[in-house]
Amino acid sequence: METTLRGVGVSHGVAIGEVRHMGTPVLEPPAKQIPAEEAEREQGRARQGVEAVAADLMARGNLAGGEAQAVLEAQAMMAQDPELMADVDRRIAVGSTAERAVYDAFAAYRELLAGAGEYLAGRVADLDDVRNRIVARLLGVPMPGVPDSDEPYVLVARDLAPADTALLDPTLVLGFVTEEGGPTSHSAILARALGVPAVVALPGARELAEGTVIAVDGSTGDIFVNPSEEKKAELEASAAERRAALAASTGPGATADGYKVPLLANVGGPADVPAAVEAGAEGVGLFRTEFLFLDDSKNAPSEEKQVEAYRQVLEAFPEGRVVVRVLDAGADKPLDFLTPADEPNPALGVRGLRSLLDHPEILRTQLTALSKAAEGLPVHLEIMAPMVADRTDAKAFAEACREAGLQAKFGAMVEIPSAALRARSILQEVEFLSLGTNDLAQYTFAADRQVGAVSRLQDPWQPALLDLVALSAESARAEGKSCGVCGEAASDPLLACVLTGLGVTSLSMGAASIPYVRATLAKYTLTQCERAATAARATDSAEEARGAAQAVLSGE
Ligand SMILES: C=C(OP(=O)(O)O)C(=O)O
Numbered sequence: 001m002e003t004t005l006r007g008v009g010v011s012h013g014v015a016i017g018e019v020r021h022m023g024t025p026v027l028e029p030p031a032k033q034i035p036a037e038e039a040e041r042e043q044g045r046a047r048q049g050v051e052a053v054a055a056d057l058m059a060r061g062n063l064a065g066g067e068a069q070a071v072l073e074a075q076a077m078m079a080q081d082p083e084l085m086a087d088v089d090r091r092i093a094v095g096s097t098a099e100r101a102v103y104d105a106f107a108a109y110r111e112l113l114a115g116a117g118e119y120l121a122g123r124v125a126d127l128d129d130v131r132n133r134i135v136a137r138l139l140g141v142p143m144p145g146v147p148d149s150d151e152p153y154v155l156v157a158r159d160l161a162p163a164d165t166a167l168l169d170p171t172l173v174l175g176f177v178t179e180e181g182g183p184t185s186h187s188a189i190l191a192r193a194l195g196v197p198a199v200v201a202l203p204g205a206r207e208l209a210e211g212t213v214i215a216v217d218g219s220t221g222d223i224f225v226n227p228s229e230e231k232k233a234e235l236e237a238s239a240a241e242r243r244a245a246l247a248a249s250t251g252p253g254a255t256a257d258g259y260k261v262p263l264l265a266n267v268g269g270p271a272d273v274p275a276a277v278e279a280g281a282e283g284v285g286l287f288r289t290e291f292l293f294l295d296d297s298k299n300a301p302s303e304e305k306q307v308e309a310y311r312q313v314l315e316a317f318p319e320g321r322v323v324v325r326v327l328d329a330g331a332d333k334p335l336d337f338l339t340p341a342d343e344p345n346p347a348l349g350v351r352g353l354r355s356l357l358d359h360p361e362i363l364r365t366q367l368t369a370l371s372k373a374a375e376g377l378p379v380h381l382e383i384m385a386p387m388v389a390d391r392t393d394a395k396a397f398a399e400a401c402r403e404a405g406l407q408a409k410f411g412a413m414v415e416i417p418s419a420a421l422r423a424r425s426i427l428q429e430v431e432f433l434s435l436g437t438n439d440l441a442q443y444t445f446a447a448d449r450q451v452g453a454v455s456r457l458q459d460p461w462q463p464a465l466l467d468l469v470a471l472s473a474e475s476a477r478a479e480g481k482s483c484g485v486c487g488e489a490a491s492d493p494l495l496a497c498v499l500t501g502l503g504v505t506s507l508s509m510g511a512a513s514i515p516y517v518r519a520t521l522a523k524y525t526l527t528q529c530e531r532a533a534t535a536a537r538a539t540d541s542a543e544e545a546r547g548a549a550q551a552v553l554s555g556e
């Protein structure tokens with residue numbers, strides 16, 4: 001019998017196929033004692049296991065490239081953490097087997113991380129993944145992770161570790177469904193980068209029996225279990241229709257009546273540029289530079305290394321616009337040399353611009369590197385700061401840009417409600433705004449972006465979030481300046497129309513979403529977008545807002 005479940009759609013497209021579950025998530029080795037004379041051999045075995053897993057993660061990173069590579073390399077470094085290794089050695093010295101020692105040492109470290117605050121949920125998932133890989137290797141059993149299958153399937157999991165999402169083969173993995181994760185979690189961002197349909201935050205996903213046929217609609221979040229032949233035909237027809245519309249839509253982003261809305265790409269480094277160019281991105285709206293900093297958690301990359309990476313991205317868009325965000329460290333992206341280890345609530349602590357103002361030398365090097373990278377290129381370079389709270393922050397950032405002699409526009413991200421509320425005062429210091437709707441939702445609704453249980457509140461259709469977007473866009477218009485969106489909200493085609501109607505001036509998203517947004521925007525006039533935006537804001541929930549916008553745009 002056909003049943004319908006609803007999660008949160010985070011990556012467009014329709015996938016129909018059999019459920020395959022992720023491999024054993026936790027392997028608990030037996031707690032048996034070894035004689036003292038075996039300790040040294042066991043310690044060697046543990047070290048070999050760790051090195052092999054770290055090398056495997058690095059190799060997967062090389063294969064995947066882009067943002068995924070940085071995440072996997074960070075995991076490889078986690079595996080080789082000297083303190084963790086010392087703990088493993090100690091446990092073996094008092095009688096543990098290598099696998100049990102690894103299991104227990106990681107458990108102790110996990111507790112330490114979890115006790116340091118809720119925000120570490122994402123890092124804990126990465127840590128568990130590393131532990132499982134090492135333990136599996138030491139036990140000589142198959143690695144946990146993506147199932148081995150020659151037939152295409154829909155992957156179902158509690159949550160997907162970056163190592164797994166990075167290696168999903170789009171020809172075998174038709175789509176994926178997870179029980180945890182929110183629309184702005186890094187797994188969701190990686191899924192969009194891969195272009196695989198995905199639904200997250202689906203309660204009970206893991207109870208779907210292996211082999212059950214399901215249809216996943218990554219746009220609506222609907223999962224049809226045992227879909228009827230009619231339902232499959234209906235979904236396949238609408239997917240084919242969408243593909244045809246996508247293929248037919250090219251050129252710059254604009255509404256049906258020609259109102260231009262530049263469609264830009266979010267990138268994590270040079271490896272993401274080809275996909276952006278292929279999708280017809282008119283430039284880069286968000287270059288997340290922190291991925292360059294994840295290689296080495298102890299030191300910032302040298303000025304030369306930064307110049308080279310920035311130049312590769314800038315050269316790809318000769319006449320286009322490239323918006324570079326200065327380092328956004330802290331909270332979900334901690335860096336040892338910048339992020340305080342003892343904050344009770346790091347999402348509310350010293351992160352983003354706050355860390356850079358505390359470490360002006362790091363900001364200075366980054367700005368100088370950007371200035372050198374842009375030398376002689378016709379590109380329109382724009383630089384923005386993450387986590388700007390008020391005019392004082394904006395002023396400090398603008399001064400740092402001026403001191404570095406940058407020939408670029410400098411702007412502020414609106415990720416904190418205070419910045420949206422006082423956007424006009426911030427615009428006295430900077431030349432543009434860019435709405436980071438992922439963090440703006442997190443801080444507006446006090447809902448951690450990594451936690452699936454609060455994904456209802458991270459839905460960017462929430463009318464309160466739309467109000468803050470409108471306020472920012474109206475403030476920018478009043479000051480004669482631009483206000484783009486670079487959070488994940490921009491990748492939802494219907495919401496992109498609403499954002500346009502609210503007055504935002506550009507939309508930046510993962511490359512795979514650009515054709516969808518371009519095709520949908522081209523169907524409606526600016527007036528229709530404005531009416532949809534007004535209707536969405538007049539509601540009291542994300543669901544109603546979506547329905548109201550849909551009703552206006554479909555002419556109901
Ligand atoms: C674009 C954003 O930045 P990040 O997702 O990298 O925090 C955001 O917060 O919306």
Ligand SMILES: [Mg+2]
Pocket residue numbers: 386415436438439
């Ligand atoms: Mg952010």
